[in-house]
Amino acid sequence: MTDFIPTPTTAPPDIVRSAYVELVVSDLAASRRFYVDVLGLVVTEEDDEAIYLRTFEEFIHHNLVLRQGPVPAAAVFAYRVRSPEELDHAVAFYTELGCRVERRAEGFGKGVRDAVRVEDPLGFPVEYFYDVDHVERLAWHYELHNPGALVRIDHFNLVTPDVPRGTRHLEDLGFRVTEDIEDEEGTIYAAWMRRKPTVHDTALTGGDGPRMHHIAFATHEKHNILAICDKLGALRISDMIERGPGRHGVSNAFYLYLRDPDGHRIEIYTQDYWTGDPDNPLVTWDVHDNQRRDWWGNPVVPSWYTDASPVLDLDGKPQTLVGRTETSEMAVTIGADGFSYTREGDTERGFKLGEQL
Amino acid sequence: MTDFIPTPTTAPPDIVRSAYVELVVSDLAASRRFYVDVLGLVVTEEDDEAIYLRTFEEFIHHNLVLRQGPVPAAAVFAYRVRSPEELDHAVAFYTELGCRVERRAEGFGKGVRDAVRVEDPLGFPVEYFYDVDHVERLAWHYELHNPGALVRIDHFNLVTPDVPRGTRHLEDLGFRVTEDIEDEEGTIYAAWMRRKPTVHDTALTGGDGPRMHHIAFATHEKHNILAICDKLGALRISDMIERGPGRHGVSNAFYLYLRDPDGHRIEIYTQDYWTGDPDNPLVTWDVHDNQRRDWWGNPVVPSWYTDASPVLDLDGKPQTLVGRTETSEMAVTIGADGFSYTREGDTERGFKLGEQL
Amino acid sequence: MTDFIPTPTTAPPDIVRSAYVELVVSDLAASRRFYVDVLGLVVTEEDDEAIYLRTFEEFIHHNLVLRQGPVPAAAVFAYRVRSPEELDHAVAFYTELGCRVERRAEGFGKGVRDAVRVEDPLGFPVEYFYDVDHVERLAWHYELHNPGALVRIDHFNLVTPDVPRGTRHLEDLGFRVTEDIEDEEGTIYAAWMRRKPTVHDTALTGGDGPRMHHIAFATHEKHNILAICDKLGALRISDMIERGPGRHGVSNAFYLYLRDPDGHRIEIYTQDYWTGDPDNPLVTWDVHDNQRRDWWGNPVVPSWYTDASPVLDLDGKPQTLVGRTETSEMAVTIGADGFSYTREGDTERGFKLGEQL
Amino acid sequence: MTDFIPTPTTAPPDIVRSAYVELVVSDLAASRRFYVDVLGLVVTEEDDEAIYLRTFEEFIHHNLVLRQGPVPAAAVFAYRVRSPEELDHAVAFYTELGCRVERRAEGFGKGVRDAVRVEDPLGFPVEYFYDVDHVERLAWHYELHNPGALVRIDHFNLVTPDVPRGTRHLEDLGFRVTEDIEDEEGTIYAAWMRRKPTVHDTALTGGDGPRMHHIAFATHEKHNILAICDKLGALRISDMIERGPGRHGVSNAFYLYLRDPDGHRIEIYTQDYWTGDPDNPLVTWDVHDNQRRDWWGNPVVPSWYTDASPVLDLDGKPQTLVGRTETSEMAVTIGADGFSYTREGDTERGFKLGEQL
Structure with a gap:
């Protein structure tokens, strides 16, 4: 992997944060049991094909989309950007890099509207969006929080x-x-x-x-x-x-x-x-x-x-x-060719007492 | 180990709780660093040969004795009994069992006085005591507690x-x-x-x-x-x-x-x-x-x-x-001949994903 | 209150622990919302007149009985005793004290059978019982525990x-x-x-x-x-x-x-x-x-x-x-005639900065 | 207070975060006992006149300066800015507002060098700085953390x-x-x-x-x-x-x-x-x-x-x-003319049961 990824001359989109991921899952009901019933993520919206989930302190539509599909995979990694205009920057930035770029004013799913998706130079599907539905931030809704509340x-x-x-x-x-x-x-x-x-x-x-x-x-x-x-x-x-x-x-x-x-x-x-x-x-x-x-x-x-x-x-x-x-x-x-140490210079035994069978 | 340990006809000593252990350690200074400086046990008393340690909520003289010695070992497991008279019961109980029994009115170390030590039928050195020095219970002394306070x-x-x-x-x-x-x-x-x-x-x-x-x-x-x-x-x-x-x-x-x-x-x-x-x-x-x-x-x-x-x-x-x-x-x-399960009846895979090298 | 309560010549019942309380409540549904929906106590059994509740680590039938009644009050404080025979001791002990004593082999409610109730010399309604239904101890049932789990x-x-x-x-x-x-x-x-x-x-x-x-x-x-x-x-x-x-x-x-x-x-x-x-x-x-x-x-x-x-x-x-x-x-x-101190001998100001209006 | 504070035409300094406060204290030793011995803040540097303290996760020189002085007061509220150039923006911004502005290339104390101090339009003493000594971030030094570690x-x-x-x-x-x-x-x-x-x-x-x-x-x-x-x-x-x-x-x-x-x-x-x-x-x-x-x-x-x-x-x-x-x-x-509620519309009793004497 020695090919060089050039630095575009155009400014990158101004990213605020990692915001959501869409996962393709093979059994939507089983995934719902795990993410909703076990982990306690909050369902913002759902239908037969997809479930939109958020954490207790989130105010945007979702942090995780589960979508029924044939092959379990990650479908997109989405970043929130600082303003609607940043989508233009995203288009220009990745276009200059020669990446595949797709923009949809209506969004690629529920909750998010104008969005840009790209196949980035590392091969990842990445989305940039600003325009998103606001939902209730459940930070103060302690009556809904579970002992392992994801916030x-x-x-x-x-x-x-x-x-x-x-x-x-x-x-x-x-x-x-x-x-x-x-x-x-x-x-x-x-x-x-x-x-x-x-x-x-x-x-x-x-x-x-x-x-x-x-x-x-x-x-x-x-x-x-x-x-x-x-x-x-x-x-x-x-x-x-x-x-x-x-x-x-x-x-x-x-x-x-x-x-x-x-x-x-x-x-x-x-x-x-x-x-x-x-x-x-x-x-x-x-x-x-x-x-x-x-x-x-x-x-x-x-x-x-x-x-x-x-x-x-x-x-x-x-x-x-x-x-x-x-x-x-x-x-x-790990293993025959590996070594690690607890104290630098102390290479005799890197693993703990009795760790190996 | 099929020999039967008979049930004595005499009543056993009325044990209140497991109270302290004496450990023989090969390097008293190194053990002090571990138990006092790292774990934060409280030193009640110490000399060149032994350190008497207690937990923050203890009011008796010690819960652990570290004693310098040639071979690291456990020297005694001590139970507190409900009254001084229970020592007589201990003597009678173990004597009837044919165990070696030793009683010292002045105790076997510091802090504890009248005590009975036995080699019990399982081979363990066990002490019974009632008479013990009281020391300050440091439960309320939060200014002394460390983040991992042993109580x-x-x-x-x-x-x-x-x-x-x-x-x-x-x-x-x-x-x-x-x-x-x-x-x-x-x-x-x-x-x-x-x-x-x-x-x-x-x-x-x-x-x-x-x-x-x-x-x-x-x-x-x-x-x-x-x-x-x-x-x-x-x-x-x-x-x-x-x-x-x-x-x-x-x-x-x-x-x-x-x-x-x-x-x-x-x-x-x-x-x-x-x-x-x-x-x-x-x-x-x-x-x-x-x-x-x-x-x-x-x-x-x-x-x-x-x-x-x-x-x-x-x-x-x-x-x-x-x-x-x-x-x-x-x-x-564990290993080739062992098996374990997470769900009863589900014997296919008892260990977690990727646990083995 | 200077009348002396004599010490009975008979042995008292051997009490293990405080085990349950029965409270008379004016609105059983409102009390259920508080104890079950808010606090998360576990319903062992209920009907139109009473709800039997327990904590997550309890294995006896109940720790709290809520009973619909005209006047909110505490109806009984119940202690568990060490054996069925202790009920005889309870009867004898309180009878000697001249207290009102009532024993019911079938118990006074659900879950508990043979029980003795007394009006004790201080005027409290007290129950002693040994024979009680066992229920599942939910200690390991973390899927049921709430963030404020009462154990x-x-x-x-x-x-x-x-x-x-x-x-x-x-x-x-x-x-x-x-x-x-x-x-x-x-x-x-x-x-x-x-x-x-x-x-x-x-x-x-x-x-x-x-x-x-x-x-x-x-x-x-x-x-x-x-x-x-x-x-x-x-x-x-x-x-x-x-x-x-x-x-x-x-x-x-x-x-x-x-x-x-x-x-x-x-x-x-x-x-x-x-x-x-x-x-x-x-x-x-x-x-x-x-x-x-x-x-x-x-x-x-x-x-x-x-x-x-x-x-x-x-x-x-x-x-x-x-x-x-x-x-x-x-x-x-508190107030005009009271005083308190944070440091003994330091009687100038017993309350905190600005505590009073 | 109806005078209007105009919006400067010049860009404000780009503030990263609130970074430190300098407090004038009447008894430096007494303040040291409180902030160091009781609260456990870390001393970066100290002399007879001032103590520079930081939290366990801080990597800049200090988050709090205690300075001996005649009248207990807050001497400055300091913001870290995004680059050295932001100090020029600070000077221009406050100069345009007619505020008193002082800049010292050597800083106003230890640890911080080039800094701008102003009396802001609200009357507060505010510092802007970028150039600051780095010190060890003690985040991983758990051996130093106290039970109430300020991070x-x-x-x-x-x-x-x-x-x-x-x-x-x-x-x-x-x-x-x-x-x-x-x-x-x-x-x-x-x-x-x-x-x-x-x-x-x-x-x-x-x-x-x-x-x-x-x-x-x-x-x-x-x-x-x-x-x-x-x-x-x-x-x-x-x-x-x-x-x-x-x-x-x-x-x-x-x-x-x-x-x-x-x-x-x-x-x-x-x-x-x-x-x-x-x-x-x-x-x-x-x-x-x-x-x-x-x-x-x-x-x-x-x-x-x-x-x-x-x-x-x-x-x-x-x-x-x-x-x-x-x-x-x-x-x-609070008090005779005030009111507050727990439930909107429920104005009968805003305070808790028995809160007032």
């Missing part, structure tokens, strides 16, 4: 083969890098980038791509995340927990990774930090630091490295994958 | 080869079983027994014994336990976390297992339930239920099954181990 | 004119005093007494009595109590919050006081401390210590001192009140 | 007589209103305005001004705020708690108000909501809504309405106060 959408995490290439492109789009994972030879394994002043709106994870690694929703407190785990146990679907709960090194947030009925990965996330100052210091993690992904050194399960969801092109067809050519984070940290 | 000692967990044999003996001592883990053939893998009205004062874990599996301290809330993990990460000693944090199936408590500098296992534990009614229902877990040890189905690491601390006889020499002859919980649940 | 009944708080007189009687019944509030002249304003090893099963508050000051339910954590407040705000019934949330000085517990639709006072309570050792130290608070009732010095509202529910005799008629003759806690601490 | 500065709250006049001026500066409190006649009692995408960087409270109502620091979770209260109780300085803890109606945040040794008011605040969308809906509260200031309806103490700190001019002299001419929030909501 915001936080970020997208995308898999791409060449992280620096992707990072430069997102910087062209106006993103700033807040944290990354590197090795001593300069290989970059992942990078976190933000528009809103938190650790990220979008992260890039090195791997065969384009694929969706996960999307994340935020809770207010850590006990809310633990309550989700407790409920999954009570429903005897604890095997939907893939990894965590735990404390991230990167981002310093408390986290949990779930897999939905189609295997789409959902993170529940809380309490990262302010990054909105223009000189916010970049935090670089050594890929061999065993606390980078889990501050407590708890193991990252292999599936977390290997599995991800296909993404669709604007015709709804899965994008072809391009393989990562650089070393993978899993290979350099 | 009580909760229980002992002991490894013994034949769990039903041990359980019957503890029932003779006045304990009641609250929960256990069995298989479909009636093999018992572990049992939880209580004097105080919580899930346990003492649990028996099946394995080569006598050994100490762990001792447990309680926090008020779950975030206190998470704060301990965060601090271990900050100190770059996250490899002292062996397992967790998580929610137990058994006991319904929130938990964390640490290993101290000598490998002694310490559990941090909070929020089990009231068991004080005489007809409190026994909860029996299937050994193949993947949520029995962790309600969220997170894996039990092998070391948690295999490692335990030696226990000493009354001369301070390690007790000889007797091997478990029945199947081990690890063997029947 | 246990904790205690009864009763108003009686002469606290030392009442305390001596409860000590005859086998209770132990854990904390009390006194003044420098030895007047006792309130006392906390326990059977189970927490701060109390029953507290006595000085005032015109017999009346019920409140009953208390426990949550696991402090945020659960805050969630109840948030929900009451969302439902626009925040005026059901009478006092708190706050931290008690006495008991060191975190608390909230609500008033139900009939004005019955309900406390939500969490995290007091272990008191089960026989020599558990008594904690005595100075009535003028402004942190005794609220550790943060927040004011006790007058209604909390003055209001309480009538209690019924065994015929269902309200008991006649006897007036307190000693000084009232409200009079000596 | 960010959140906002300033300023008292001004004419809230709409002040609001229009802050809008000229680029702020957006997120919430306000009004009555049915259009009188505005307070307004919340933001640059960063939370409820506010700066709020205006109606009253005699210019004065500082309070500054606020954020914690991660609600229990951190409760821990501060518990510690104040333990230190027997609970009378430093002025109001709360509680849940705000406005902002939906969890809060606590303290008064420092000089009476400067400090808020501890957590968990408001995202406001960063350009069309974020304004939330307007009725001044008579008894849940607007405390969602649980707990009373606002009079001192909270009446007390505030003087602010200094650029010579360090207290600004002359201008009186509010419109009705005060206290007068219309």
Whole structure:
């Protein structure tokens, strides 16, 4: 993946935040049970083909669209922009990059009107929109909140083969890098980038791509995340927990990774930090630091490295994958050829007591 | 281990609760750093040979004694009894059982006076005491509490080869079983027994014994336990976390297992339930239920099954181990010959997505 | 109230814990909305006349009975005893005291069978029972828990004119005093007494009595109590919050006081401390210590001192009140004639900055 | 206060966030005990005259300067701007408004260099800066965190007589209103305005001004705020708690108000909501809504309405106060002439059961 993505001469659209994702699901009823009955997302609107869901503190129409379809995949990653005029910038920016661009004044689904969708240079389906229906912000409606209340959408995490290439492109789009994972030879394994002043709106994870690694929703407190785990146990679907709960090194947030009925990965996330100052210091993690992904050194399960969801092109067809050519984070940290350490310089034993069978 | 432990004709000592443990440690300064500087236990008294520690809500002299010694081991498990007269019952009870019994009016260490120590029929060194120095209960001294404040000692967990044999003996001592883990053939893998009205004062874990599996301290809330993990990460000693944090199936408590500098296992534990009614229902877990040890189905690491601390006889020499002859919980649940399920009857896949390398 | 309650020669019933209360309510539907829809207590059984409710960790039939009736009142305070035989002790104990005693093998309501009810020497309707239906303990049923989940009944708080007189009687019944509030002249304003090893099963508050000051339910954590407040705000019934949330000085517990639709006072309570050792130290608070009732010095509202529910005799008629003759806690601490201090010896300003209009 | 503040023709400085406050304190040692020993703010630098403090997640030199001085007051409210060039905009903007403007390339204290200070049209001393020393962000240093860890500065709250006049001026500066409190006649009692995408960087409270109502620091979770209260109780300085803890109606945040040794008011605040969308809906509260200031309806103490700190001019002299001419929030909501309601239309009883003596 050495082809260079040029920096357009036209200004990028002014992105406010990551706003919603549309997921294609194979069984809409099963997905509804997971996202509505188990996780407690709020239904703004639904029909036989799609369900529009939002978090408790959201005032726009939706943060997640579930759409019945033949192949589970991520259909679009949507950013809210600062004004209607930014859609013109989006069209110009991606047109200059030679990307496929589609604009619909009536929107591509419910709730959102004028919107631009593109196949971005990394192969991801991306939407930009401003014009959206307002709905009631349920922040004060505590009578509706569940113990694991999801209050915001936080970020997208995308898999791409060449992280620096992707990072430069997102910087062209106006993103700033807040944290990354590197090795001593300069290989970059992942990078976190933000528009809103938190650790990220979008992260890039090195791997065969384009694929969706996960999307994340935020809770207010850590006990809310633990309550989700407790409920999954009570429903005897604890095997939907893939990894965590735990404390991230990167981002310093408390986290949990779930897999939905189609295997789409959902993170529940809380309490990262302010990054909105223009000189916010970049935090670089050594890929061999065993606390980078889990501050407590708890193991990252292999599936977390290997599995991800296909993404669709604007015709709804899965994008072809391009393989990562650089070393993978899993290979350099787990198993026979990998190593990691708890204390730098202390390379004898990177894993915890008795972690391996 | 088929020899029968007879039920004495004399009444057992009336035990109030598990009160303290004495651990032999190989480096008193290193252990002090762990228990005092990291975990924040309160020093009641100390000298070059021993440190007497207590939790924030304790009013007796100590809950933990660390004693410098050649071989890391558990030197004694001490129960508080209801009155001074109960020591006579202890002497008579164990004498009838043919156990070695030693009584010292001046006590075996600081803080505690008249006490009886025995080598119990399972091979454990056990102390009974009533007469103890009172110290200030620091419950209201919030200016001293740390984010992971340990407020009580909760229980002992002991490894013994034949769990039903041990359980019957503890029932003779006045304990009641609250929960256990069995298989479909009636093999018992572990049992939880209580004097105080919580899930346990003492649990028996099946394995080569006598050994100490762990001792447990309680926090008020779950975030206190998470704060301990965060601090271990900050100190770059996250490899002292062996397992967790998580929610137990058994006991319904929130938990964390640490290993101290000598490998002694310490559990941090909070929020089990009231068991004080005489007809409190026994909860029996299937050994193949993947949520029995962790309600969220997170894996039990092998070391948690295999490692335990030696226990000493009354001369301070390690007790000889007797091997478990029945199947081990690890063997029947992990690896090639084991299986476990998340949903009963659903035996296809007992582990989570991508858990294995 | 100087008449002496003699100590019976017969042994008292062996009480395990405070187990349930029956409240007469004026509008069963309104009370159901409060206890079931708002607080989330679990309905074990109900009909047109009564609703039987329990907490999430309870395994006996009920912790609260709501019964439609003409005059809001507390109809009975029920203790669970250690065995069926203890009912004979209860009959003998109260008969010797000259109290009215009634025993019904079929019980006085649903769920409980053989039971003894008495009008105790303080004028309270008290039930003793052992034989009770078991129901499912919903501790692990996290899919049913609400953000403010009530997990246990904790205690009864009763108003009686002469606290030392009442305390001596409860000590005859086998209770132990854990904390009390006194003044420098030895007047006792309130006392906390326990059977189970927490701060109390029953507290006595000085005032015109017999009346019920409140009953208390426990949550696991402090945020659960805050969630109840948030929900009451969302439902626009925040005026059901009478006092708190706050931290008690006495008991060191975190608390909230609500008033139900009939004005019955309900406390939500969490995290007091272990008191089960026989020599558990008594904690005595100075009535003028402004942190005794609220550790943060927040004011006790007058209604909390003055209001309480009538209690019924065994015929269902309200008991006649006897007036307190000693000084009232409200009079000596609030208003023109009262004073209180934050720092002992610092009597200039006992209240906080700007607390008074 | 009817004089109009014109909108400058020059662009305002691009403000990133409220960044620090300098408070003049009468006893530096006493203030150090409060802010460092009790609240746990981190000392970046200190000498005999001043202490520079920061929160655990801050990476710039300070969020609070305590400076020894003759009259307790707020000396400056400092905003961070997006680039060094914004200082030129600040100079031009305020010069056009006829305000006193002072620029110092070396800064006005330690840590910050090139800075502009102004006496703004509302009479407040305001600083704009970009160039600042970076220090270690202690977010991951959990070994240093206390139970009530303050992790960010959140906002300033300023008292001004004419809230709409002040609001229009802050809008000229680029702020957006997120919430306000009004009555049915259009009188505005307070307004919340933001640059960063939370409820506010700066709020205006109606009253005699210019004065500082309070500054606020954020914690991660609600229990951190409760821990501060518990510690104040333990230190027997609970009378430093002025109001709360509680849940705000406005902002939906969890809060606590303290008064420092000089009476400067400090808020501890957590968990408001995202406001960063350009069309974020304004939330307007009725001044008579008894849940607007405390969602649980707990009373606002009079001192909270009446007390505030003087602010200094650029010579360090207290600004002359201008009186509010419109009705005060206290007068219309508390006492003989005020009223408030829990349920709109339900004007009978606005306060809680027994709240008044």
